[in-house]
Amino acid sequence: MSLLIDSVSKRFGEVQALQDVSLDIKPGEVFGFLGANGAGKTTAMRVVLDIIRPDSGTVTWNGKLNTELPRETWGYLPEERGLYAKMNVLEQLVFFAKLHGVRGKAAERETRDWLERFRIPEYADRRAEQLSKGNQQKIQFIAAILHDPQVLLMDEPFTGLDPVNVALLKEAFLEMKDRGKTLVFSTHQMETVEELCESIAILDRGIVVVAGSVRDVRRSTGRQMVRLAVEGDLELTWLATLDGVRITRHGQDYTEAEVAPGHDPGSVLRSALSRGCKIRHFEMADPSLEQIFIEHVGQIDTTERTLAPKAAQA
Amino acid sequence: MKGWRTLFPNAWYVAVREYRSRARSRSFVLGTALLAVIAFAATQLPVLVDFAAGSSQTRLEVVVRASGLPSDSLSVLDQVLNSPASSDPNAHKAFVLTWLPGADVTQARLEALTAGKFDALLVIDRDPSTQDLTFLLRTDLTRDGPVVKAISSALTNLEIEDRLVRAGTSTGAILAPYALEVVPADSTASATNSVGHEVSTDLLSTGLIVLVFMAIITYGMWVAISVAEEKGSRVMELMLNATTPLQMLAGKVIGNGAAGLTQYGIVLAAVVGGLLAQVPIHKAVVGSNAGTQFGGLAPNVLAAFVVLFVLGFLLYSLLYAALGSLVSRQEDVQSATSPLMVLIMAGYFMSVFGLQSIDETWVKIASYVPFFSPYLMLARVSAGHVEPWEFGLSVLLLGMSIVVALFLAARIYSAGVLLYGQRLSLREVLKAARVSR
Numbered sequence: 119m120s121l122l123i124d125s126v127s128k129r130f131g132e133v134q135a136l137q138d139v140s141l142d143i144k145p146g147e148v149f150g151f152l153g154a155n156g157a158g159k160t161t162a163m164r165v166v167l168d169i170i171r172p173d174s175g176t177v178t179w180n181g182k183l184n185t186e187l188p189r190e191t192w193g194y195l196p197e198e199r200g201l202y203a204k205m206n207v208l209e210q211l212v213f214f215a216k217l218h219g220v221r222g223k224a225a226e227r228e229t230r231d232w233l234e235r236f237r238i239p240e241y242a243d244r245r246a247e248q249l250s251k252g253n254q255q256k257i258q259f260i261a262a263i264l265h266d267p268q269v270l271l272m273d274e275p276f277t278g279l280d281p282v283n284v285a286l287l288k289e290a291f292l293e294m295k296d297r298g299k300t301l302v303f304s305t306h307q308m309e310t311v312e313e314l315c316e317s318i319a320i321l322d323r324g325i326v327v328v329a330g331s332v333r334d335v336r337r338s339t340g341r342q343m344v345r346l347a348v349e350g351d352l353e354l355t356w357l358a359t360l361d362g363v364r365i366t367r368h369g370q371d372y373t374e375a376e377v378a379p380g381h382d383p384g385s386v387l388r389s390a391l392s393r394g395c396k397i398r399h400f401e402m403a404d405p406s407l408e409q410i411f412i413e414h415v416g417q418i419d420t421t422e423r424t425l426a427p428k429a430a431q432a
Numbered sequence: 433m434k435g436w437r438t439l440f441p442n443a444w445y446v447a448v449r450e451y452r453s454r455a456r457s458r459s460f461v462l463g464t465a466l467l468a469v470i471a472f473a474a475t476q477l478p479v480l481v482d483f484a485a486g487s488s489q490t491r492l493e494v495v496v497r498a499s500g501l502p503s504d505s506l507s508v509l510d511q512v513l514n515s516p517a518s519s520d521p522n523a524h525k526a527f528v529l530t531w532l533p534g535a536d537v538t539q540a541r542l543e544a545l546t547a548g549k550f551d552a553l554l555v556i557d558r559d560p561s562t563q564d565l566t567f568l569l570r571t572d573l574t575r576d577g578p579v580v581k582a583i584s585s586a587l588t589n590l591e592i593e594d595r596l597v598r599a600g601t602s603t604g605a606i607l608a609p610y611a612l613e614v615v616p617a618d619s620t621a622s623a624t625n626s627v628g629h630e631v632s633t634d635l636l637s638t639g640l641i642v643l644v645f646m647a648i649i650t651y652g653m654w655v656a657i658s659v660a661e662e663k664g665s666r667v668m669e670l671m672l673n674a675t676t677p678l679q680m681l682a683g684k685v686i687g688n689g690a691a692g693l694t695q696y697g698i699v700l701a702a703v704v705g706g707l708l709a710q711v712p713i714h715k716a717v718v719g720s721n722a723g724t725q726f727g728g729l730a731p732n733v734l735a736a737f738v739v740l741f742v743l744g745f746l747l748y749s750l751l752y753a754a755l756g757s758l759v760s761r762q763e764d765v766q767s768a769t770s771p772l773m774v775l776i777m778a779g780y781f782m783s784v785f786g787l788q789s790i791d792e793t794w795v796k797i798a799s800y801v802p803f804f805s806p807y808l809m810l811a812r813v814s815a816g817h818v819e820p821w822e823f824g825l826s827v828l829l830l831g832m833s834i835v836v837a838l839f840l841a842a843r844i845y846s847a848g849v850l851l852y853g854q855r856l857s858l859r860e861v862l863k864a865a866r867v868s869r
Contacts, residue, residue: 169672170850194673200666204453216445217674261670 120144126175135161137324150311151304153321159304163271190218193267197274201246208242218265232260272303308408327414336404340379344386347372347399446683454691464695468702475706479714491550496533498558502597506531512586637814645780648748651692655749656756664760677846685749736813743830744806754841757848783807790815802833
């Protein structure tokens with residue numbers, strides 16, 4: 119009983135958009151798709167939505183094929199944002215709700231309710247073209263969830279939003295989760311993933327390179343991180359001389375080093391003590407998702423990141 | 433395709449949205465208003481013509497010094513000068529005649545002429561040797577102007593009439609009524625159509641064909657633009673999960689078609705209103721009644737028009753939608769739909785030429801070809817040379833082609849809307865369509 123993507127492959131001409139992709143997304147879970155541009159995130163979502171038919175493989179939700187499921191099952195926030203520019207907000211939201219089978223008065227009530235929750239009730243009678251991009255994005259999010267879908271698929275939902283609206287959207291996310299919805303979204307923003315997701319999959323050129331719970335993925339390389347700060351020595355150059363240890367970052371607060379699989383992170387602490395260092399900070403941690411991502415995929419393409427603060431190193 | 437089972441109500445919601453956004457757009461409101469005003473104004477043209485004529489009425493005094501003029505001389509002059517004769521005695525007249533038998537050209541009369549109390553003085557004498565009538569026209573009107581020419585040709589008639597009477601006959605006797613009967617070559621039945629009726633039918637069917645032509649071009653283009661706009665604004669992405677391509681296509685065609693019919697209805701109302709208002713307006717402006725002639729429209733022609741109009745629009749607008757999905761900018765719609773334009777123009781010109789040779793084999797064949805039948809079958813029906821089964825077959829073929837077009841358009845559409853960027857060639861899209869749902 120889950121959203122099961124079973125060996126899905128899809129080719130567009132010369133491009134292998136998805137290759138033998140299999141994922142198991144549990145009901146009620148928040149699931150993150152990570153991947154560079156062109157990795158196949160949007161295609162994967164469109165295949166789930168039955169907008170695109172795969173060359174091979176199947177998608178099932180609670181044991182039923184997606185081709186047999188009613189469209190109301192899904193809520194979709196596309197990456198390409200767009201509304202009917204000349205139509206007023208209430209009218210088009212009611213229109214979308216009706217298309218998804220919400221009838222008459224209920225459609226309008228739900229719409230006003232959500233506008234209220236996003237603190238934009240006064241926009242109900244404005245034309246979409248009069249709204250800022252961020253507000254249009256909120257309207258689209260509402261359009262995706264108005265019909266109370268069981269599964270929400272969102273393509274880059276946080277891109278282009280200011281921090282206040284990101285927080286609002288996260289709040290709405292958690293509410294949908296509390297209502298028992300299954301949430302699937304794609305993003306470039308690692309800290310959002312670490313904050314919201316229970317499970318993730320990293321895609322690279324149509325292939326799932328790693329998938330599972332966030333915890334498992336972070337441990338997937340076997341590496342561990344140590345963060346160390348001692349009185350009077352900011353450089354800590356001796357760390358690099360230890361076996362299996364590599365300095366990844368110098369900082370005011372602490373120096374971060376990576377300990378290769380099979381080596382004991384505790385050796386760093388022991389060696390610091392043996393050198394007579396006065397230790398102010400010592401921490402052992404799993405690598406961040408960004409480090410995992412870079413290791414699997416290479417440098418993150420940051421072109422679409424906008425107002426969001428940079429991950430981890432702020 | 434699962435779309436069939438659930439075509440409604442979503443297609444209906446899409447249609448309502450299309451209709452509203454179209455009918456509320458400024459271009460629709462202004463365009464319809466402009467067309468209605470033009471249509472209304474056109475119906476008032478006869479009033480305008482009469483009004484312009486009314487300002488140039490010619491008062492003509494006729495001094496008859498000749499003896500033995502035909503008894504109906506005055507009415508002959510009056511009829512020719514004021515043709516076309518109107519049965520309404522109050523109707524506007526270009527000439528007002530004052531008939532003065534046995535009078536003479538007095539000084540007072542000449543002074544009245546120079547003073548402009550009337551426009552022209554005609555003196556009729558008889559040549560003593562030939563016994564022919566002679567005419568003298570005193571006037572300040574232009575020598576070669578239309579008024580003088582009209583008087584001159586009227587006098588020719590009077591002269592002829594006078595000579596005929598002196599020869600012992602009259603125009604009435606010479607031009608005794610005769611009838612020209614016209615029968616179809618393959619029919620033994622007597623004629624139902626006189627020559628005059630054929631001419632007005634030709635005009636009428638050309639008018640109906642132009643109506644079909646305009647509707648397909650204008651409102652079909654609306655469908656294409658609407659598809660391209662949705663793709664361009666990316667709202668398509670939301671619609672993709674909310675509807676199926678079939679629902680979208682059906683909704684768009686119905687919605688835009690209904691908006692088009694609304695525009696037609698309003699313009700038609702303006703025409704009817706204009707015709708009804710013609711009489712009172714004519715009375716107020718010109719001071720007399722107008723003689724409007726309505727062309728009769730046979731009910732079977734009207735029914736054929738409605739059927740072919742609707743089916744023709746459906747066929748073409750589906751293809752417009754498919755081609756509209758290949759582009760994402762409104763500027764590209766024109767070029768993307770140009771192949772259809774060629775097809776539509778071809779059908780239109782074929783029907784215009786076909787009207788001249790309605791019984792030719794090529795016209796008959798073309799009137800079964802779906803893309804041309806909306807025009808050519810209409811032309812044939814209004815010419816009255818169609819058997820019921822011929823019409824039925826043509827409509828059946830047209831209906832079947834609509835079903836084919838629907839599936840083809842849905843295919844192209846569902847593939848086309850997902851492909852952005854450069855304008856796509858039809859071949860690329862068909863390749864993509866094979867693998868999409």
